[in-house]
Amino acid sequence: MKYDRQNAKAHSRATMRGIWAAANTPFNEDGSIDEGGFRKNVDHWVNDLGIDGLFVAGKQGEFFSMSVDERKRMFDLAVSAVGDKAQTIMSCSDQNMDVVIDLAKHAQACGAEVVQDVITHVDFSRRPFVLTGEFGDVYLADTVIICTGATAKSIGLPSETLFRGRGVSGCATCDGFFYKDMDCCVIGGGNTAVEEALFLTSIARKTYLVHRRDRFRAEPALLDRLAKRVAAGQIELRLSCELDEVIGDETGVTAVRLRKAAAEGEMIDVSGVFVAIGHQPNTTLFEGALEMNDGYIMTGRADPQSQTMTSVPGVFAAGDVQDAIYRQAVTSAGSGCMAALDARRYLEMATEERIAAE
Ligand SMILES: Cc1cc2nc3c(=O)[nH]c(=O)nc-3n(C[C@H](O)[C@H](O)[C@H](O)COP(=O)(O)OP(=O)(O)OC[C@H]3O[C@@H](n4cnc5c(N)ncnc54)[C@H](O)[C@@H]3O)c2cc1C
Numbered sequence: 001m002k003y004d005r006q007n008a009k010a011h012s013r014a015t016m017r018g019i020w021a022a023a024n025t026p027f028n029e030d031g032s033i034d035e036g037g038f039r040k041n042v043d044h045w046v047n048d049l050g051i052d053g054l055f056v057a058g059k060q061g062e063f064f065s066m067s068v069d070e071r072k073r074m075f076d077l078a079v080s081a082v083g084d085k086a087q088t089i090m091s092c093s094d095q096n097m098d099v100v101i102d103l104a105k106h107a108q109a110c111g112a113e114v115v116q117d118v119i120t121h122v123d124f125s126r127r128p129f130v131l132t133g134e135f136g137d138v139y140l141a142d143t144v145i146i147c148t149g150a151t152a153k154s155i156g157l158p159s160e161t162l163f164r165g166r167g168v169s170g171c172a173t174c175d176g177f178f179y180k181d182m183d184c185c186v187i188g189g190g191n192t193a194v195e196e197a198l199f200l201t202s203i204a205r206k207t208y209l210v211h212r213r214d215r216f217r218a219e220p221a222l223l224d225r226l227a228k229r230v231a232a233g234q235i236e237l238r239l240s241c242e243l244d245e246v247i248g249d250e251t252g253v254t255a256v257r258l259r260k261a262a263a264e265g266e267m268i269d270v271s272g273v274f275v276a277i278g279h280q281p282n283t284t285l286f287e288g289a290l291e292m293n294d295g296y297i298m299t300g301r302a303d304p305q306s307q308t309m310t311s312v313p314g315v316f317a318a319g320d321v322q323d324a325i326y327r328q329a330v331t332s333a334g335s336g337c338m339a340a341l342d343a344r345r346y347l348e349m350a351t352e353e354r355i356a357a358e
Contacts (some may be wrong), residue, residue: 007188010272038074039081040250041166046082095183115139124289124312142350143314143343146297147336148282150327151322154275155187159246163273167253168246172196172274173328176203179272185210186242188276194218194226196276201234207270210238210258246273281321290315296320306346308339314350316343 028034090294104114105175117133121216128140152170154160159166169175172186176199176355182206184196189211195218216223253273258266260333281295291311299322300307318339319332320356 013093037250042078042081046249076273084255095335124315128281143346145321145339145343146317148321150281151278153278153280163253165247168273170275176200179204181205182271184272185270186274186276189213190217193276194222196274201229207235208238209235212242214239296324306342308342
């Protein structure tokens with residue numbers, strides 16, 4: 001069976017009858033792709049569990065960090081392992097890359113120059129602004145839109161890394177539907193953790209909420225809703241407990257081991273582990289240059305007409321880097337559009353002012 005874009009699109013339009021699985025790519029501890037583990041996963045799902053279709057996803061949450069060759073390799077591996085059994089195999093990454101490539105082409109057609117670089121230094125104190133890339137390339141800009149995103153914090157256990165994308169996730173809203181009628185646990189004690197646990201009650205069979213302290217930091221309204229779900233038996237609390245180990249096999253996560261002060265570790269059988277201990281906006285680069293709140297770039301205060309302008313006129317921010325609440329693809333894309341409109345307006349006004357001064 002070959003990857004067939006027409007076929008894939010037809011299936012994505014249909015309601016996808018049958019059972020589907022997202023074949024996320026497992027990784028070895030050293031960061032290399034675990035090809036053997038991936039083959040075993042898809043083989044088990046299709047041959048043992050009777051899954052009809054596979055989405056071959058990339059490294060979860062970091063789809064684009066895999067090279068095109070790596071993505072093709074994972075797709076070919078799935079085809080060679082189960083191509084004669086699975087009704088359809090779709091490469092989620094390929095589809096995502098199609099969107100990215102199409103968008104880049106569209107931007108280029110509109111006159112944009114696309115440059116791949118990692119910005120390591122910014123100087124917003126002079127005009128034009130100066131940005132320096134990792135190999136020393138210097139970019140001058142009359143306006144800058146920052147959209148460097150936010151990274152979900154991790155606990156730091158090797159087993160958490162090992163099973164990331166195979167049962168460990170940083171986003172229940174995004175990945176929760178993979179765990180329908182299964183048992184899951186959420187790690188954390190703030191608003192996000194409580195919200196994730198509440199969200200999972202509509203999908204998972206049971207959700208364990210594991211918090212290292214004896215009380216939550218979440219808002220009272222959320223705690224009221226939590227208490228109702230606990231009373232209904234949909235959520236079980238594990239307080240004063242820490243995640244000690246994620247346990248699993250070639251199929252993914254099977255359990256977690258918890259650590260409790262001065263007590264025996266408890267094992268809970270779960271298929272999904274949602275680590276909800278916060279996000280770290282990728283803003284180290286802008287420290288001292290822009291006003292921030294808890295690491296998120298603050299916007300919309302310098303000019304009430306420009307919701308995405310930062311504390312420096314001409315510098316705008318969009319997406320997760322300035323959004324501690326929603327952090328979704330569509331909200332990020334929407335705020336990106338707002339920033340583009342704001343930047344264009346800023347440039348037009350700057351040009352008018354310059355002409356008036358001449
Ligand atoms: C596991 C997971 C699953 C998700 N699933 C969903 C989902 O199903 N639906 C949904 O709506 N949302 C989902 N999300 C959330 C969604 O991915 C984000 O909200 C969205 O990608 C944020 O877009 P962004 O452009 O702000 O940041 P990002 O997509 O994080 O992009 C930031 C970019 O900036 C680049 N960058 C960072 N620093 C620098 C630098 N110094 N120089 C140059 N480039 C830099 C990064 O390499 C990256 O490419 C998921 C998130 C995760 C982690």
